[in-house]
Amino acid sequence: MTVELVIAFLSTVGxxxxxxxxxxxxxxxxxxxxxxxxxAVADIGVGSIAIPCAILTDIGLPHHNxxxxxxxxxxxxMFTQSSIFSLLAVAVERYLAILMPFCYQVLMTPRNAIMVIxxxxxxxxxIGLIPLMGWHKPPPESGYCFFISVVDMTYMxxxxxxxxVLSPLVIMFLIYAQIFATAKSQMxxxxxxxxxxxxxxxxxxxxxHKEIKTAMHxxxxxxxFTICWIPLHIINCFLLLCPNCxxxxxxxxxxxxxxxxxxxxxxxxxxYTMTTFRDTFKAIFLCCQTIRERERGQKCxxxxx
Numbered sequence: 001m002t003v004e005l006v007i008a009f010l011s012t013v014g015x016x017x018x019x020x021x022x023x024x025x026x027x028x029x030x031x032x033x034x035x036x037x038x039x040a041v042a043d044i045g046v047g048s049i050a051i052p053c054a055i056l057t058d059i060g061l062p063h064h065n066x067x068x069x070x071x072x073x074x075x076x077x078m079f080t081q082s083s084i085f086s087l088l089a090v091a092v093e094r095y096l097a098i099l100m101p102f103c104y105q106v107l108m109t110p111r112n113a114i115m116v117i118x119x120x121x122x123x124x125x126x127i128g129l130i131p132l133m134g135w136h137k138p139p140p141e142s143g144y145c146f147f148i149s150v151v152d153m154t155y156m157x158x159x160x161x162x163x164x165v166l167s168p169l170v171i172m173f174l175i176y177a178q179i180f181a182t183a184k185s186q187m188x189x190x191x192x193x194x195x196x197x198x199x200x201x202x203x204x205x206x207x208x209h210k211e212i213k214t215a216m217h218x219x220x221x222x223x224x225f226t227i228c229w230i231p232l233h234i235i236n237c238f239l240l241l242c243p244n245c246x247x248x249x250x251x252x253x254x255x256x257x258x259x260x261x262x263x264x265x266x267x268x269x270x271x272y273t274m275t276t277f278r279d280t281f282k283a284i285f286l287c288c289q290t291i292r293e294r295e296r297g298q299k300c301x302x303x304x305x
Contacts, residue, residue, distance in 0.1 A: 001055055001058075003257055004051050004054065004055055004257065004260060005051075005055075007047070007051065007257070007260050007261050007263070007264050008046075008047040008048065008051040008052065008260075009047070010047070010264035011043050011044065011046055011047030011048075011051075011260075011263040011264040012044055012047035012048045014043075014264060014266070014267030014268065015040035015041070015043040015044045015047070015263070015266065015267055016040075016044060017267055017281060017284060018036065018037065018040040018266070018267050018270060018277070019037055019040050019041065019044075020284060021277055021280040021281060021284065022034075022036075022037050024280065024284075025276065025280045027276050028276055028277065028280065029110075031093055031108045031109075031110060031113045032090060032093055032094070032097075032214055032218065034110065034113045034114070034117065035086050035087075035089045035090045035093065035113065035116075035117065036086070036090065036218075036221075036266075036270075038082070038086040038089075038117045038120070038121070039082075039083055039086040039087065039090075039221075039266065040266065040267075041082075042079045042080075042082040042083045042086065042263075043079075043083065043263035043264070043266060045075075045078075045079040045082075046076065046079045046080075046260065046263040047263055047264070049075055049079075050075045050076035050079050050260075051076075051260055053072040053073070053075050053076070054076060054256075054260070056072065056145075057069065057072055057073055057145045057146065057147060058146075060142075060144030060145055060146055061144075061145060062145055063143050063144060063145070064143035065145075066136075066139045066150070067132065068145075069145035069150055070131050070132045070136055070150060070151075071132055072145070073131065073145070073147055073150060073151055074128045074129055074130075074131050074132055075128070077127070077128040077131075077160060078124050078125055078127070078128030078129070079124075079128075080165075080229070081123075081124035081127050081128055081164055081165075082120060082121055082124035082125075083225065083263075084124075084164070084165060084168050084169070084225075085120035085121075085123065085124055085168070086117070086120060087168075087172060087218075087221065087222050087225060088120075088168045088171065088172055089113075089116050089117070089120060090218050091171075091172040091175045091176060091218070091222070092175065093108055093113075094175075094176075094179055094211070094214065094215040094218060095175050095178070095179060096108055097211050097214075097215075098179050098182060098183065098208075098211050098212065098215065099178070099179065099182055127160075127164055130155065130159070131150075131151055131152070131155060135152055135154075135155045135159075136150060136151060136152050136155070137149065137150055137151070137152050148239070153236060153239055153240040154240065156233075156236045156240070157233075157236055157237050157240045157241075161233045161236065161237070165229070165233060166233075169222075169226055172222055173222075176215065176219045176222070179212075179215050180212075180215075183208075183212045183215075186208060217269075217270075217273045217274055220269060220273065221266055221269060224262060224265055224266075224269065225262055228258050228259055228261060228262035228265075229259050229262065231254075231255040231258060231259075232255040232256060232258070232259045235247055235251070235252055235255050267281075
């Protein structure tokens, strides 16, 4: 529970900083970052809503209230599904930017990006609420709200994992494979032109390199998401397909914590890999430090008076 609370705090504060950074820095207001803000909002939801709900259901609360229990258990699936759709939107956006640059200017406008974000959130909300609509186990006699005793594993494995998690992940990895394969051939072509003519238009080379660099950073976000969430889904598959196979409680708790921890790592990843995010975070911290120093000075002057 202590680890979960630490993750919840880091996830909420860190992703709030991501949203603030995009809001105050004009350079960060790109279509790619709009989708990353959507991802950050989902992670804020995990930290501020889903993890507290998970902690309550771990001790069996709410008691004798099936619909509230299902709603609390569905919250995490809603935010997780929104994260997946945000990552898928970024993958498609990177594909258009690198492989179809002329279509990109027409399709990926800020207005269209906002429409896509609203659509993904609506779809994620509906997918997460499916257990509440009826796809769940009969209410347990004890009345306690435990995940395994309430949520149907056929929903978690066949629908949630195979259809809503694994399929988008496979599509995203194929998209990035195509992006990086195209990038490799393009870089060879640029090098060939450079060797024959002695120069390459700088705007083309620099712009292409920037788009590829952004794709690599976002792919790292996707890779970490996969590493953090796949173990828990594999355990769910064991629980469904091999009900007599023992799953150590320590392993299950570690997989749950790892999946929740994914919501806290992205701000650190942005700060480490993206210079503009790092500089904006520093500016925010310096601004907060300056405000504190002014408040301290005001308090000291009041004491002297």
